[in-house]
Amino acid sequence: MIAIMASSIGIASYLLRNGDETDPRRIWRLRRFVSQPPLPFLIFLAAVGIWTAAGFIFSPWSLNRTELGGVPYYFYSYQIWYIVASALLLVCFVSLPVLSFYHQSKTVQDKKASLSMKIISVSWASFGVLTLFQIAAGGLFLPISESIGSVADSLLFMLIAFALREPTILGRIVTSGETVSQAVYSNPSIDTIVLYNTESDRRSLVETFVKDGLATGQDVVCQVTKAEVPFYRAILKGSGLMDSSLGAHSVTIQPIETTIASKAIHSSQTVLVPSERRELVDLDELDLDHCRNIIGTITIPGSIPRTKHVGRIWALNVEGAHAGILDLLQEANPTARVIDLAMQQDAFSSVFNMKHQDILGNRLLLEYEPTSDYEEVVQKFVREFQANGESVAIFTSAGSPIYRQFRDQRNISLFSFSTKTSSPARLSDEQVLLPERDTSLLLDAVDKLLQALSKKRIGIVFDVFTDVILSQGFERAYGVLSSVVEMTESEVASILVLINYGALEPRVLGAVQGLFRSQLRFNFDGPKVIKLQGGRQASSYDEEPLTRVQESSGAIRT
Numbered sequence: 084m085i086a087i088m089a090s091s092i093g094i095a096s097y098l099l100r101n102g103d104e105t106d107p108r109r110i111w112r113l114r115r116f117v118s119q120p121p122l123p124f125l126i127f128l129a130a131v132g133i134w135t136a137a138g139f140i141f142s143p144w145s146l147n148r149t150e151l152g153g154v155p156y157y158f159y160s161y162q163i164w165y166i167v168a169s170a171l172l173l174v175c176f177v178s179l180p181v182l183s184f185y186h187q188s189k190t191v192q193d194k195k196a197s198l199s200m201k202i203i204s205v206s207w208a209s210f211g212v213l214t215l216f217q218i219a220a221g222g223l224f225l226p227i228s229e230s231i232g233s234v235a236d237s238l239l240f241m242l243i244a245f246a247l248r249e250p251t252i253l254g255r256i257v258t259s260g261e262t263v264s265q266a267v268y269s270n271p272s273i274d275t276i277v278l279y280n281t282e283s284d285r286r287s288l289v290e291t292f293v294k295d296g297l298a299t300g301q302d303v304v305c306q307v308t309k310a311e312v313p314f315y316r317a318i319l320k321g322s323g324l325m326d327s328s329l330g331a332h333s334v335t336i337q338p339i340e341t342t343i344a345s346k347a348i349h350s351s352q353t354v355l356v357p358s359e360r361r362e363l364v365d366l367d368e369l370d371l372d373h374c375r376n377i378i379g380t381i382t383i384p385g386s387i388p389r390t391k392h393v394g395r396i397w398a399l400n401v402e403g404a405h406a407g408i409l410d411l412l413q414e415a416n417p418t419a420r421v422i423d424l425a426m427q428q429d430a431f432s433s434v435f436n437m438k439h440q441d442i443l444g445n446r447l448l449l450e451y452e453p454t455s456d457y458e459e460v461v462q463k464f465v466r467e468f469q470a471n472g473e474s475v476a477i478f479t480s481a482g483s484p485i486y487r488q489f490r491d492q493r494n495i496s497l498f499s500f501s502t503k504t505s506s507p508a509r510l511s512d513e514q515v516l517l518p519e520r521d522t523s524l525l526l527d528a529v530d531k532l533l534q535a536l537s538k539k540r541i542g543i544v545f546d547v548f549t550d551v552i553l554s555q556g557f558e559r560a561y562g563v564l565s566s567v568v569e570m571t572e573s574e575v576a577s578i579l580v581l582i583n584y585g586a587l588e589p590r591v592l593g594a595v596q597g598l599f600r601s602q603l604r605f606n607f608d609g610p611k612v613i614k615l616q617g618g619r620q621a622s623s624y625d626e627e628p629l630t631r632v633q634e635s636s637g638a639i640r641t
Contacts, residue, residue: 085214086135089176090128092207096180096187097124127179134172138165159218166219173211181207206243213239274394274419276412278470280402280427286318288424289363292396293324293334296361302332306339306381307365315365339364339377362395368403375411382415401427401470403493407539409472427470431463434610435603439471443540444574445616448599450584450592452606457581458488460605461544464579465495468542476532478525479546481516485581490514498528500547520554522563529570540575548595549583557591568598 098116137143143165149156161169181204188200213235279285289305296303305315315336318324324334364381366374381395397412397419413419421428432439451457461477468475474496479485481501489495493513500519507524508516517524525547532543545567552560564580571578584592584604596602602613 086131088210089131089172092176093124093127093131093180096184097121123179123183127175130172130175134168137168141165161218166215169215169218173215176211177208181211203243206239209235209239274397274416276397276399276409276416276419276421277424278399278401278409278421278428279424280400280470285398285424288396288398289315289318290322290324292361292363293319293322297324297332297334299361300332302360303334303363304337304360305335305363305365306337307363308367308369309338309340311365311367312336312338339366339369340373363398364395365398366404366408367398367400371405371407371411374405374408378411378415399472401466401472404469404472405494406472406474406541410539423470427466429467430470431460431467434460434463435612435615437615439467441615442467442577442601445577445601446568446571446599447577447579448582448596448602449579450582450602450604450613452585453484453583455606457605458484460610461485461546461579461581462488464542464544465489465492468540468577469494471540473540473542474536475542475544477544477546478528479544480519480550483546485544485546496532498525500525520551522551522555522559526563526566526570529567533570533573533576536575538575541577543571543576543578544581545578546581548580549586552587552591552595557594561594564595565598 097120143162144159147158147160149158184200184207185204188197188204277288279288293303293305307315319334319336362381364377366377369377397416399408399412409421413421429437429439432442449457449460451460465475465477475494476496476498477485477489478498479489479500481499481503486497486499489497490499495513497514498517499514500517500521502519504516505518507518507528510516515528517528529543532541548560548564551563567578567580580599582592582595587595596613600614600616604611604613
């Protein structure tokens with residue numbers, strides 16, 4: 084049993100290390116692993132085989148019986164040479180498959196997946212140490228050793244189950260691989276828009292894109308920002324994809340700013356492309372005007388001589404991209420597919436079993452418990468609108484948990500009420516201070532914001548109405564809130580109003596709820612749907628909560 088478990092762990096570790104989850108040819112990869120196994124894996128299998136064979140041939144153990152307190156206990160004792168051999172096998176186990184898997188965790192960009200892999204590595208090593216202890220201890224420490232062994236085994240299994248929970252290693256590594264495959268392999272004649280963030284596995288996207296282009300007999304060109312050129316070169320050099328041994332086809336990395344500024348795109352394309360090529364255009368965090376020029380120049384009909392159209396991949400960093408860039412890409416490429424490598428396009432909606440389309444033009448009331456992690460729910464709301472290329476604005480009080488959560492994030496219009504100013508003051512392009520308790524300026528700011536983005540989708544978070552109700556009275560606060568709800572009655576504006584339900588009287592809370600057709604609640608039990616626009620309503624607050632909110636990070640510009 085020990086030999087089978089150790090061999091299985093070795094196969095899993097080295098198969099993952101030598102596999103490419105972005106490559107859909109998984110049977111082929113398995114055959115390649117079997118036909119050309121890595122040398123460390125063969126060494127480990129040899130050590131397991133020798134240890135197992137020695138046990139079968141020499142049977143270096145004996146069954147013993149002892150009584151403690153009138154209770155009989157049975158245990159195995161082992162010869163000293165076999166204990167030494169087991170210790171050597173443990174060293175081999177930890178230093179080869181376990182350490183290999185641990186090192187792989189450091190190459191995974193997704194922090195949660197990386198943490199899961201580290202937990203699994205430590206658990207595997209702990210299983211080995213525990214097994215050696217049981218072999219070496221024999222009948223010592225009975226019956227405590229039996230109880231400790233059982234409890235330790237159970238805890239380690241629980242730890243591995245925790246590490247494998249969604250959406251960590253399985254959900255993020257495997258799903259990410261499938262998503263990258265969709266971006267590169269599915270119908271390559273159609274343009275693809277890939278949304279990514281700092282946690283996305285962009286390395287796999289670039290490697291798979293280049294490999295596929297070369298394998299299908301095409302030159303490959305990556306047009307990226309100057310800041311990203313070293314990153315792309317490091318990826319391709321590390322994968323051996325910039326060697327001269329690639330054959331007749333080439334891999335080129337072009338700084339996109341230089342290419343556009345010098346008007347050299349057309350001439351370079353004429354020289355480099357006798358027939359067709361694959362292009363990856365990474366817009367990263369370029370501003371809206373620069374992106375408009377790049378998209379317009381690259382997508383000029385007939386500007387590139389090709390025997391047939393080969394779809395481009397447009398990559399966009401949703402944490403730094405300006406609102407409106409995704410719309411530009413979709414207008415220039417009406418048939419383009421959108422692949423959400425950042426997996427944020429329904430980050431908030433999915434928590435409440437909805438899609439992004441369900442909250443567009445919707446007015447949502449979120450009742451929260453202030454000691455819960457309700458800021459993470461708001462973070463998901465912001466990320467979702469950013470991932471869909473839409474603007475985000477937040478109204479809060481200076482010093483509040485929401486303010487601290489978002490004050491250093493980019494690409495968010497942050498309006499904060501403060502006692503430090505008696506008139507509106509702009510702190511930066513994205514932050515505005517408003518006088519505390521001046522609700523007329525709140526309405527004016529909302530009105531001007533909606534006018535400035537009259538035809539663009541926007542998500543607005545209001546984290547001020549609990550304070551307004553408590554400081555200025557319900558009647559005044561109700562008038563302001565109802566005005567905000569009325570002002571945002573449009574298909575392009577979505578609002579999320581936060582209310583600390585524990586701070587309000589039931590009568591006041593009920594009146595606030597009456598303004599909203601969609602009501603949500605978040606506390607230590609997790610997120611719950613009270614009522615959704617369209618008639619779906621919870622029978623009570625005690626029903627089973629929805630899936631818990633998972634950790635998230637990042638931000639986008641208005």
